[in-house]
Amino acid sequence: MMRLRKVIIIVLIPVVVWLITKYILRPSNARTLKSHFAHRRIAMIIAHPDDEAMFFGPTLNALRTLASQTNPGSPELPETNLRIICLSTGNADNLGEIRTGELRSSAAHFGIPPSNVIIFDDPRVQDQMGIKWPTDAIASLVGPYLMDVDVVITFDNGGVSGHGNHMSINDFAREFLIGQGESSREVWVLKSTSILRKYISFLDIPYTYISNHFFHGGSKSERSLVLVSDVREYANTRDAMTKAHKSQMRWFRWGWISLSRYMVVNDLHLL
Template sequence: MMRLRKVIIIVLIPVIVWLITRYILRPSNARILRSHFARKRIAMIIAHPDDEAMFFGPTLNALRKLASETNPGSPELPETNLRLLCVSTGNADSLGEIRPGELRSSAAHFGIPPSNVIIFDDPRVQDQMGVKWPTDAIASLVGPYLTDVDVVITFDNGGVSGHGNHISLNDFAREFLLAQGETAPEVWVLKSTSILRKYISFLDIPYTYISNQFFHGSSRSERSLVVASDMREYANTRDAMTNAHKSQMRWFRWGWISLSRYMVVNDLHLL
């Protein structure tokens, strides 16, 4: 009898978590997604080609799905709907001539046309792991592309991987938000997690939903958003990485694709 109870508990807990996630938490996040992103002009700022697939794939899949709901029949995101601004060519390994083309190919997997992909090559903001970029240099590059946007999406102050270039984009976003004052667009940042959560793939989805809904308070939950990919969307993000960013496909990238929760779930927070 005791063993049977343990089996029932082991089976019941995941089922309850799944039901809560599927029927209570996901609809709430879908409402937040529509209210903040539907029919909005959006700029996603990344540091390097491949950031969009390695870190923001679930968000891009969700935005494409949202755009298709509001603009049925269109295979691509509307030209004014999403700009992908990449601050460097990713030239750390002298591949700066190849990687911009890979980024445009990857963007196509998410319905982003080449005209919406803007890639900068400036000596002040080159791909270097331990370096933080000057925010005024970032502003001079991306600023002209933000004058007509409603929403900006970028990294938080942990940069997901602690990469100095990623963190610099958060520094810029905070300065930009303050400088714009009441006319500023919404700025959403991708939350960094612990090393343990980073590599448990889809197992992190229920925890992410529940923690955002219940651990932050009701007012805070309106300022946070969870987007999770289904298997088809995960496969799309995987293909964007493996088929487009071929120059980056070293052995450890396969580990990231297989284990990283950022391939299947994003939680965004409003600054």
């Protein structure tokens, strides 16, 4: 009897989480997503090939869905207004050329064509774990690609994994995009979490909603956005990793794909 109760509880938890997400909490986020991202020109700035799938999959899936909803019947999907800007080839293990192709293949899973994937190979911003890149170097590289952009999406100051390269992009966003008073361009950053929350997959969804919507009421509610992938969208992100980023699929990547909350939920915050 006790064992049966445990099985019922294990089954009920994901069902309840899914129902709360789909019918109660997700509609309010859809409104925020539409008001800030619909018909806007968007640039996602990442540090390495695979960042887009490992960390930003729910965001890219949501933007693709939004584009199809706001342009019904149109052949133009997010490729018309979304580009990925990657600051390095990820050449730490001398796989830069391979990983460049993998990023373009991964982007295709989210409806983004190769022409909208910009990848740099500059000596000032090479893939190194403990290194912070110079913000002026980042500015000189990405600046020309942001001239016509309305919205920038990137890492917060924790860089999700504490990677110095990730955090450098946030420094750039704060110093050059926010610090210089470019109020016409919105900058949204992906929130870093504790180690515990990072590896509890969909179980982190309720806490993410509570912390974003009940602790940030009033005018602040429009400055945060929770994006949750359904089963189909999760599978798309998984395929972007396993089928596109094959050079990165070591044993621990399977753990990330199975356990990471960033595979199923993103919470973005407006700087």
